[in-house]
Amino acid sequence: MADAIRVLLVDDHQVVRRGLRTFLEVQDDIEVVGEAADGAEGVARARELAPDVILMDVKMPGTDGVEALRRLRELDHPARVLVVTSFTEQRTVVPALRAGAAGYVYKDIDPDALAGAIRSVHAGHVLLQPEVADALLAAEGPGSGQGRAGTLTEREREVLALIADGRSNREIARALVLSEKTVKTHVSNILMKLDLSDRTQAALWAVRHTTPEAPPPT
Secondary structure, eight states: OOTTTTEEOOOOOOHHHHHHHHTTOOOOOEEEEEEEHHHHHHHHHHHOOOOOOEEEESSSSOOOOOHHHHTTTTTSSOOEEEEEEEEHHHHHHHHHHTTTTTTEEESSSHHHHHHHHHHHHTTTTOOEEEEHHHHHHHHHHHHHTOGGGGGSSHHHHHHHHHHHTTOHHHHHHHTOOOOOOHHHHHHHHHHHTOOOOSHHHHHHHHHHHOOOOOOOOO
């Protein structure tokens, strides 16, 4: 399993961790490398084990998932975090996404869909269930970013499309033959022009507001 996706489980309920482990261990390309019962332990285990993806609940005693997300971002090579929770309220969804979650799904998700979500997040994509996306858009207000797309340059549109595809700054730099510093500048400009606060919101905005080009006339 040298190429397996290394997963860390962070949830305060042992029965949940056991259920996730039981299912994930039968996946050929996913390996559960550890467990943690709260956010602080999750950060410590992430530092020790260097997982690729962390499945994390939001509401936990002690250090909760949002605070753990903030601490994980400070690591040299932070894992991608997929929030798996039963909390659907906007006041829970939005802070988790703003703290750096790469995906947000509910605990009643179909097991095969969860495995697919892990693979998607590991590949660099932002994964939100429809209700979660709606909550984030509602929090930003109905006009957030609207009408500002015309202020983006052609290059910024290219960068935005690659952000939506889950590419890192380094990957965008390679794809567009730019320096990483130039890409960072473009990303900052995109967020400023669209009145967004982070890459997750930019990716979501691109998915919601970018329409495919019409096919050429025959």
